[in-house]
Amino acid sequence: MRVFALIALFTAALPAEVRWIEQSFGPEECARCAEALSARFRKMPGAGAVELDGKAGLLRIELEAGNRISLEAIADTLKGVGIRPGPARVLVHGTPSLAAGRWQLLVTGAGQSYPLEIRDPARLRAGEPILLEARLGGAAGKSLKVIQPEIVSVKKIWDAGPHNAFTDLIRFEDRWFCTFREAEAHVSGDGKLRVLVSSDGENWSSAALLTESGRDLRDPKFSIAPEPSGSSPGPSAGARGPGRLMIVAGGSVYEGTTLKGRHPRVFFSRDGREWSPPRPILAEGDWLWRATWREGVAYGVSYGYAPDGSYAAALFSAANGVDYKKVADFDVPGANEVTLRFLPSGEMLALVRRDNGDRLGWIGASFPPYKEWKWQPTQHRLGGPNFIRLPDGRLWAGSREYKPEGTRTAIALMTRDLYQPVLTLPSAGDSSYPGLVWHD
Template sequence: MKYTWTWALLALFTFITTVPIIGQKIVPAQRIWDKAPHCAFTDLLYYKNAFYCCFRESNRHVPNRWADNGKIRVLKSKDGKEWQPFALVELPGVDLRDPKISVTPDNKLMLTMGGSIYIMDKLKGGRTHIAFYNKEQNAFSKPVPIELPAEIATGMDWLWKVTWHKKDAYGLMYQAEKGTGKRIVLLVSSKDGIHYNLVSRIPITQNFPNEGAIQFDKKGNMKIIVRCEDNKAGGFYGESSYPYTEWKGYDVGKRLGGPNILITPDGRTLVATRAFDSKGTYTALMELDSNYKLQEVCRFPSGGDCSYPGLVYQNGKLYISYYSGHEKGNAIYFAQIDYDQLFPNP
């Protein structure tokens, strides 16, 4: 096992799971996987007393030959310290990437992942794919593409991350609008995780919206965070109540990359994301303030090609998975933080 520490003083310790972070900016992280040249794009789930971390493995970020096509690796850990391979998902001729993991209402593990077709590093097509874990076979099913109504399907539709609420799966899907080519984000829902229908169009005014994540508060209100490639504006935060057709939207004031969102038991809205400063990029945890602006809470050892975090709250701790290229090669990292140390009770 390898560990990344922020200060030389921490190198004196052989193992640290959490450290007091009041007054600190950087939280230690554990390097949990580096068995492929390019490991990236994580998600994290706590299910039946174990952590599941999924990510893409490949030779490179963008394929230029079939051998470079991504596979989806899933790791499992009972304690967040020792990690073991759990599953490997691949589809011949298809670059699988940006996996997300969830649990269906009938208690099955489900993977959502992009399925892209590249020819000599040029993207020629792509559809989101789904796979379900089969206990008897001890493996995930062969990935199959999601199904969309003809009126919204374009052939290049990316359902980024699925969140189950009650008996429905909800996700933010980005695409180029028919007729205009403008990048838009749609809220879609499904009963089975495969067949999706339109719920509403997200009223995003920033340019080039894309990757987005969903969470629900205790009252069933939906809260979303969306990356926008707009040099003059930040990412998008939105709120809606059932049936999720009317929206309030805000510019969060910061540029995002691969953002994830979490509503904590005490009502805080946290966002883990790629962040940017004068020195470059890094992975950070932020909190949405009362003015709907993101404020940095802490950051993790990272740099360059990085972020795409998974985010879990469990038993008074926050757990974060992410990838980074700040050490040799792109690797997968895991950090845990005592919630009360992050947000002390007044």
């Protein structure tokens, strides 16, 4: 493939890595080639998950850090079996350079330098690495058109409480459910958990208000628990069906604004309106911040205080979402709020808020039995972190963003080791704690 003459301007630049690609092609060209072609791509050093849908004409590859796979190599592999590659979307991580007034990105492999077409060039800084989502465009696909997410709508759905914060969102039995803490203030000792319901995402009404005398309930997090095989943990469990809504939440005790103790709670419901009584989980001093289910087992990270007064966190699991046992300690200084998600391979990813030292968030990865972890610091401080995996394999995250003008809520691109904010939502003050749901 021909190399641009501008390549000489970038001899000192580190090549950008392709981390994900969605390559289209004519589906009529690969009606029966999916299995053989997928095997070819899996043999490429640095290739992770490979998904090839011959009927839809889509190839998706997740690539590992440090890979040397070029966009040209992927296209050439398709051409080698008689398939003409079409338009492509990519995630690339690298350091852009400015030359002759234009931003360029040198991509690994064949050393191809791609001009960047970007609507908001203020996102780029010379010498600073960045994770970008882009389309291959221009003549012969030799430029990267950066994709900038846009806000579709912003709508207030509730304001009845003096302080409404720490939200989560889920879709269950064709309805939307939103939960959050309702109280007098951020620290007031009177937190209740409001549950809202909507059939269309536009019109919302209150489905429940969960309270416990003497406890400040906060940070409610949804999940869908399987039906119990034996006795029900509450009167609303109902008959066996698609599962039950489950909320885990903090249960704190305050004297004025002084924290005197805490013990996490769990609630269950079949319809989002009638909920089981709050049930303590783990031990006094713990805080299981979110539960994520896989193959009938709930996993969550609980944090408390180490002897030196810093935060300490550990991974726990429970087959019933109630009786948790420790799986592994997290060797992450200052870890507290953690969201866990699973990849199709069974690998568990963790997005971790840290409040010690440099306070930068970390991303962790582990395979079953989830006792050994690999950790990668991000370059961003996090608060109320959440992330999801889309059907196409991309990871999207949301968290608090700390800016000179104050705190905001940001949406971010994410990989197994990278976190890159790309969109700031209208927000301020006690923001973040986003609920994220993919629905098509």
